[in-house]
Amino acid sequence: MLGYYCMLALYSFKRSKTVTALMTLAIGLGIGASMTMITVLHVMSGDPLPGRSAHLYVPVIDPHPVSPVKPKDNVVDGALTWIDAMYLLHTTRADRQSAMAAGSLPVHPAQGSLRPFFESGHYVTADFFPMFGTPFRAGGGWSAREDENHARVAVLNAGLNRKLFGNASGIGRTVRLKNTDFRVIGVLDDWQPQPTFYAQIDNAAFGSTDQFFIPLKTAQELNFGIAGRMQCWGNGGDARLSDHCAWLQFWVELDSTAKAHAYRDFLADYWRDQQAHGRFPRPVNAQLYGLIDWLGNQHVVPGDLRLQLWLAVGFLGVCMLNIVGLLLAKFLRRSGEISVRRALGARRRDVFLQLGVEAGMVGLVGGALGLCLAEMGLWSVRRQPDGYAHLAQMDTAMLLGTFALAIAAGLSAGLIPAWRACHVAPALQLKTQ
Amino acid sequence: MSLPPIIASLTRHKLTALLLVLQVGLTCAIVCNVAFMIVDRVQQLRQPSGVAESELAMIESTDLDQDAQPLVRHQIDLAALRTIPGVQSAVAADALPFNHHDWSNGITLAPDGPARATATVFDGTAGELAVLGLHLVEGRDFLPDEYVPMGSAHDWNGIDQVPATIVTRALAEKLFPGQDPLGKNIYPGDNPIRIVGVVDHLLRPQAHESADNEYATVLPLLPDANDVTYVLRTAPRDRERVLKQATAVLEHLHANRILRYAQTFEQLRADFFHRNRTMIGLLVAAAAGLLIVTALGIAGLASFWVQQRRHSIGIRRAVGATRRDVLRYFQFENFLIVGTGVILGAMLAYGLNLLLMWHYEQPRLPMPYVAMGATALWLLGQLAVLGPALRAASVPPVVATRAA
Numbered sequence: 001m002l003g004y005y006c007m008l009a010l011y012s013f014k015r016s017k018t019v020t021a022l023m024t025l026a027i028g029l030g031i032g033a034s035m036t037m038i039t040v041l042h043v044m045s046g047d048p049l050p051g052r053s054a055h056l057y058v059p060v061i062d063p064h065p066v067s068p069v070k071p072k073d074n075v076v077d078g079a080l081t082w083i084d085a086m087y088l089l090h091t092t093r094a095d096r097q098s099a100m101a102a103g104s105l106p107v108h109p110a111q112g113s114l115r116p117f118f119e120s121g122h123y124v125t126a127d128f129f130p131m132f133g134t135p136f137r138a139g140g141g142w143s144a145r146e147d148e149n150h151a152r153v154a155v156l157n158a159g160l161n162r163k164l165f166g167n168a169s170g171i172g173r174t175v176r177l178k179n180t181d182f183r184v185i186g187v188l189d190d191w192q193p194q195p196t197f198y199a200q201i202d203n204a205a206f207g208s209t210d211q212f213f214i215p216l217k218t219a220q221e222l223n224f225g226i227a228g229r230m231q232c233w234g235n236g237g238d239a240r241l242s243d244h245c246a247w248l249q250f251w252v253e254l255d256s257t258a259k260a261h262a263y264r265d266f267l268a269d270y271w272r273d274q275q276a277h278g279r280f281p282r283p284v285n286a287q288l289y290g291l292i293d294w295l296g297n298q299h300v301v302p303g304d305l306r307l308q309l310w311l312a313v314g315f316l317g318v319c320m321l322n323i324v325g326l327l328l329a330k331f332l333r334r335s336g337e338i339s340v341r342r343a344l345g346a347r348r349r350d351v352f353l354q355l356g357v358e359a360g361m362v363g364l365v366g367g368a369l370g371l372c373l374a375e376m377g378l379w380s381v382r383r384q385p386d387g388y389a390h391l392a393q394m395d396t397a398m399l400l401g402t403f404a405l406a407i408a409a410g411l412s413a414g415l416i417p418a419w420r421a422c423h424v425a426p427a428l429q430l431k432t433q
Numbered sequence: 434m435s436l437p438p439i440i441a442s443l444t445r446h447k448l449t450a451l452l453l454v455l456q457v458g459l460t461c462a463i464v465c466n467v468a469f470m471i472v473d474r475v476q477q478l479r480q481p482s483g484v485a486e487s488e489l490a491m492i493e494s495t496d497l498d499q500d501a502q503p504l505v506r507h508q509i510d511l512a513a514l515r516t517i518p519g520v521q522s523a524v525a526a527d528a529l530p531f532n533h534h535d536w537s538n539g540i541t542l543a544p545d546g547p548a549r550a551t552a553t554v555f556d557g558t559a560g561e562l563a564v565l566g567l568h569l570v571e572g573r574d575f576l577p578d579e580y581v582p583m584g585s586a587h588d589w590n591g592i593d594q595v596p597a598t599i600v601t602r603a604l605a606e607k608l609f610p611g612q613d614p615l616g617k618n619i620y621p622g623d624n625p626i627r628i629v630g631v632v633d634h635l636l637r638p639q640a641h642e643s644a645d646n647e648y649a650t651v652l653p654l655l656p657d658a659n660d661v662t663y664v665l666r667t668a669p670r671d672r673e674r675v676l677k678q679a680t681a682v683l684e685h686l687h688a689n690r691i692l693r694y695a696q697t698f699e700q701l702r703a704d705f706f707h708r709n710r711t712m713i714g715l716l717v718a719a720a721a722g723l724l725i726v727t728a729l730g731i732a733g734l735a736s737f738w739v740q741q742r743r744h745s746i747g748i749r750r751a752v753g754a755t756r757r758d759v760l761r762y763f764q765f766e767n768f769l770i771v772g773t774g775v776i777l778g779a780m781l782a783y784g785l786n787l788l789l790m791w792h793y794e795q796p797r798l799p800m801p802y803v804a805m806g807a808t809a810l811w812l813l814g815q816l817a818v819l820g821p822a823l824r825a826a827s828v829p830p831v832v833a834t835r836a837a
Contacts, residue, residue, distance in 0.1 A: 019737075029722060106495060106691055115691075116497055116689075116691050179499050240588075302708075303792075304712050308712075311715070311716070311719045315719055315722060318456055318463070318727065319726055321456040321730075322726055325456065325730060326730065326733050326734065328452065329449055329733075329737040329741075333737060333740070384707075384711060385707060
């Protein structure tokens with residue numbers, strides 16, 4: 001019976017080619033636009049560190065003074081002062097903890113043929129590597145003792161290692177960063193979590209990768225510049241080690257919710273204690289964010305993209321209304337034909353099924369068109385110079401999702417018209433003919 | 434043309450008419466808001482930066498010497514750059530509009546007072562105003578003895594020693610509303626700095642909320658870090674050649690350095706607004722797509738109705754209606770449906786705008802956008818229905834005599 005209904009549907013399409021083409025195009029455009037945006041947002045809100053993210057947290061202690069100047073969009077950036085970060089680092093209340101800051105340094109290649117170049121990396125502390133489970137191709141990280149000794153050691157990412165030492169691992173070799181020689185003790189296996197969740201979240205959160213990691217205290221001793229925001233307030237200049245400049249990121253690993261609660265209490269105690277000593281004048285408590293919550297809080301997905309998604313969904317909505325209207329007009333125009341079928345013994349559900357098949361077919365063809373349009377949309381996204389561009393690929397789930405969405409859209413658009421059409425009173429229609 | 438028969442006929446197609454009204458309403462609401470966003474973003478794109486954009490080229494240099502003497506290095510480099518044919522003038526600076534090099538300070542009007550505004554520091558060697566082409570509307574340029582080093586190796590303590598500043602008009606009006614800012618003292622650091630001049634426009638290196646976008650102080654601070662941006666003023670047609678030559682000259686002069694971001698100011702601006710331009714393109718495409726789909730929907734439904742009513746049109750014609758009457762009938766019917774849709778759309782537009790104000794800090798939708806969106810949809814509806822209505826008008830009266 002379904003085959004017969006498909007044939008009837010094709011026959012009906014042939015009778016009104018323009019309207020059928022219009023409906024297919026509308027559903028295709030709507031689905032193409034929506035799926036492009038859904039895919040982009042899907043890949044951007046993915047978990048940058050699957051398996052570990054649930055145990056990673058950001059402690060936020062807002063050290064800023066009360067100020068009549070409104071801070072930009074009221075979002076704390078989570079940066080800590082040196083004093084607070086070192087306190088949290090040295091009390092070691094979490095399973096693992098690391099303070100860090102981004103840096104961009106000139107690299108001097110040993111070979112004379114290569115000119116010096118800038119590379120971006122991070123100044124971190126020992127726990128960074130085990131906490132984030134960075135995959136090592138060779139060697140490993142450094143210890144807390146080396147942190148304290150301001151050791152001149154470095155961990156390179158695969159890209160910089162290849163650039164400096166070719167295919168050989170650079171373990172034991174020397175890399176010159178700015179004006180200081182560092183001994184390479186580890187090489188990462190092309191570690192590039194997307195987004196670079198541990199850094200300050202900004203426009204470069206996607207697409208950027210860190211190529212070197214050196215001990216934070218070494219970088220501080222050598223007065224290496226930091227890349228990113230540093231906020232200072234009050235008098236006394238912009239001193240990095242003071243308690244009035246916030247510039248460090250801090251991450252902790254807490255393996256159970258009980259530990260997370262305990263750490264939250266610890267933060268609250270510290271906050272109250274410091275407040276009693278005249279610091280932290282803002283009426284905001286210390287916070288502890290989980291990794292995924294933190295990315296949401298920091299708007300890692302730009303507002304423009306979310307706006308684009310809503311626009312695409314709105315567009316799909318208008319297309320759907322359009323199709324419902326057209327299908328309704330189309331089905332009701334066939335009241336006579338439907339009445340004849342009903343008079344010959346077809347049940348309401350038969351008519352409903354027949355018209356549903358027709359609507360579903362519009363959805364299917366529109367979905368296929370939408371898929372092509374979504375692939376084209378994603379291709380054009382990939383051509384943009386944005387950092388997230390290369391991520392814009394459709395996976396199997398998205399592919400199936402597109403078809404499911406298309407057929408669901410086609411069927412739900414056909415539902416009301418088919419329902420109305422199968423409730424046409426056959427006697428009345430037959431009489432007027 | 435009397436209203437009751439049209440309404441009576443529409444009640445026979447309640448659901449279809451309702452769907453069309455909804456579609457028109459939704460389209461109207463979205464298009465009004467999208468048009469507003471487009472205009473808002475185009476305005477951002479067109480913001481004057483205050484500098485002579487078409488005549489500037491920049492190159493960033495980082496000295497890698499252990500014992501680098503930045504102040505000396507900058508003077509030697511600048512002297513060499515000025516000898517390049519086509520270079521009218523050159524300065525060393527750190528902050529420029531759109532270059533993200535934003536060092537902002539809270540500005541107070543008394544020591545330890547509350548910060549009245551946060552403003553960017555524009556530093557640079559002597560002659561920066563002239564090279565950038567800033568327009569001094571009051572006061573004077575800096576005197577040679579007012580320049581002090583930035584102190585980048587000493588927590589940028591130059592800001593506590595510098596005696597004079599030139600501020601933007603926006604900042605002057607924020608700090609001293611209705612007063613003459615010349616001669617007044619401000620405190621971006623620990624010590625007072627006297628305002629000696631006012632420029633009309635200068636955008637900050639990063640985007641800020643609209644009112645804060647021009648809160649800037651130009652200070653006679655000499656860049657003294659190892660990395661610095663050389664800004665060259667040339668005729669627009671010389672820019673590319675000058676940049677190539679500048680790279681060669683700087684490398685020849687001192688090889689142990691990294692040169693980056695050799696570009697014209699227009700490239701810098703284009704990169705800064707890249708996302709904005711993409712967004713404008715998408716918004717325009719979305720609005721156009723919506724309007725086209727809605728127009729096609731109106732036309733499609735109208736032609737269905739015309740086909741369905743051929744017999745009744747024939748009867749109307751046979752009993753004396755002119756072609757014009759039939760045409761008017763369909764046009765008026767469309768006018769009613771789209772009109773209802775547009776009224777619904779205007780309300781939805783404000784609702785949507787409220788949501789956007791809540792989530793995206795979008796300003797309130799001004800009335801003219803809704804009026805224009807409504808008119809546009811009305812016209813579009815009439816245009817879309819014209820074809821089917823003309824077809825209806827051409828139905829001959831003889832149809833009435835045939836069986837339906």
